[in-house]
Amino acid sequence: MALSLRLAATLIIANTSSSSIALHGHTFARTEIWFYLKGVNSRVLVLNQDFSPLMVCSVERAFILVYLNKSEMVRSANGHKIHSITRSFPLPSVIRLNRYVNAPYKGVNLTRQNIFKRDNSECQYCGTRRDLTLDHVVPSSRGGQHSWTNLVTACKKCNAKKGDRTPEEAGMELKRKPYKPSYALFLRDVTGAHHNEWDEFLEAKSA
Numbered sequence: 001m002a003l004s005l006r007l008a009a010t011l012i013i014a015n016t017s018s019s020s021i022a023l024h025g026h027t028f029a030r031t032e033i034w035f036y037l038k039g040v041n042s043r044v045l046v047l048n049q050d051f052s053p054l055m056v057c058s059v060e061r062a063f064i065l066v067y068l069n070k071s072e073m074v075r076s077a078n079g080h081k082i083h084s085i086t087r088s089f090p091l092p093s094v095i096r097l098n099r100y101v102n103a104p105y106k107g108v109n110l111t112r113q114n115i116f117k118r119d120n121s122e123c124q125y126c127g128t129r130r131d132l133t134l135d136h137v138v139p140s141s142r143g144g145q146h147s148w149t150n151l152v153t154a155c156k157k158c159n160a161k162k163g164d165r166t167p168e169e170a171g172m173e174l175k176r177k178p179y180k181p182s183y184a185l186f187l188r189d190v191t192g193a194h195h196n197e198w199d200e201f202l203e204a205k206s207a
């Protein structure tokens with residue numbers, strides 16, 4: 001798919017505060033080009049050259065990657081288009097890099113925010129979304145690990161109630177056994193940006 005220089009510049013301008021932008025030797029004024037994004041499908045799945053999922057990026061970045069011939073459009077977002085003054089283009093949903101990026105699979109970082117995301121930002125004991133903190137299922141004072149399978153989202157109230165006990169000892173039941181999310185699962189379920197066009201590529205990775 002050939003993208004106009006004008007459209008790529010427009011998309012860059014939309015993301016910058018400057019009044020003009022230089023791209024491939026051309027300078028574009030912000031007011032020169034008009035565009036709008038139609039639709040809500042604004043996140044794009046980026047595949048490595050071997051079709052394995054790499055990351056999620058903005059639709060603007062995806063268009064620039066396609067325009068600069070660093071990637072190709074694999075799936076468009078059904079029914080959605082990007083318009084310039086005179087042309088329209090399918091809105092990307094999945095793109096694939098033309099060159100293999102050597103990004104050793106590292107999995108999902110164990111962070112407070114990612115644990116909250118895995119747990120749908122709900123206390124794993126009572127379900128509230130308020131006053132959230134992290135709970136070691138097996139307390140760290142008793143050898144509990146700082147790991148995906150021993151950390152859960154808990155509200156401060158439940159955390160205090162549970163204290164230095166296991167859920168069994170405290171008579172508190174976990175809504176779901178904590179698990180280590182695969183990267184594909186994380187992209188699909190946790191980024192909150194999942195689109196149907198992504199499924200076939202994410203399933204390949206998690207298999």
Ligand SMILES: [Zn+2]
Binds near residue numbers: 123124126154156159
């Ligand atoms: Zn709670």
